[in-house]
Amino acid sequence: MSLTFYYAPMSTAGITDLVLEELGVPCERVKVDIRAGGSHQxxxxxxxxxxxxxxxxxxxxPIWESAAITMYLGEVFGVDRNLYPATGPRRGEAMKWIVWTNVTFGDAAFRLMRNTSEWTPAEQHNAKAADAAKADIFNCLRILDEGLSGRQFLLGTYTLADAHLNSFVDWLRHMQMDLSPYAHLNAWSERCKARPAYVRVAARS
Ligand SMILES: N[C@@H](CCC(=O)N[C@@H](CS)C(=O)NCC(=O)O)C(=O)O
Known part of the structure; x- marks a missing residue:
């Protein structure tokens, strides 16, 4: 078996980093300097x-797109390790949250970033689009918070869907989003952060 992981610190690759750490699958790690254009060589x-x-x-x-990578690694290595459901409705539930993270939630977050952050030239910022993105993010946060009500983790027990979505929520915190009103979400996030794999990844980044 050969597995190579191409990553950059402080990037979407952090999701895959955590997923691989949870699985404990040996892989060759290749750091890509994305600021120096390394991913365009x-x-x-x-x-x-x-x-x-x-x-x-x-x-x-080669497999790209973080959601596809999480689902693929889960399917291949996660079922035996109790970190990803076998084929069936619970698998569907895991896929639902993982794809939602990148497509629905991710889209709202990227729209906010594009219309407010210093990475986009100020003349391209649009205040109305930023407000619409913020409203969409709050709606996603509400959906997640309600989804976690009465549950320790998204599927009841911890799976790679939690690793995937919690990494994304970490990034929202990094973007200074106020998540304090979402009690279930915050309690869940603390449980996810207490995982030994999370602690190990956080220590090296
Ligand atoms: N939809 C992709 C997004 C990946 C992405 O945007 N990666 C960024 C880092 S966060 C990147 O590699 N940027 C380098 C570039 O665009 O040159 C995924 O989820 O994997």
Whole structure:
């Protein structure tokens, strides 16, 4: 078995980093200097034409998009380790939260970033679009908070869906979003952060 993980610190690859740490699967780690254009070098673009991390190459197959990577690693390595459900409705529940993180929640967060952050030129910022994005984020936070009501973790017990979504919530905190009104979410996040794999990843980043 060969598994290579291409990553950059403080990036979306942090999700995959945590997923791999939870699984304890041995892999070769390749750091990509995305600020210096490392993900746009021809050798990298051959593996991921999007020029982005995370990227894994498993037994010769490049797989990009963090949601696909989490679901793939879960399916291949997570079921035996009780970190990902076997095929069936619970698998669907895990996929639902993972895809929602990147598509619905991720889209709202990226719209906010695009319209407010210093990474986008100020003349491209649009205050109305930023307000709409914020409203969408609050709606997602409400959905997540309600989804966690009466549950320790998204599926009841801890799975890679929690690792995936909690990493994304960490990034929202980093963006100074006020998450204090969401009691179930905060309690869940603390449980996720107490996982030994989370502590190990946090210590090296
Ligand atoms: N939808 C992708 C997004 C990945 C992404 O945006 N990666 C950024 C870092 S957070 C990147 O590699 N940027 C380098 C570039 O665009 O040059 C995923 O979830 O994997």
């Amino acid at each position: 021809p050798e990298f673009l051959q593996l991921n034409p999007n020029g982005k991390v995370p990227l894994i190459v498993h037994d010769g197959m």
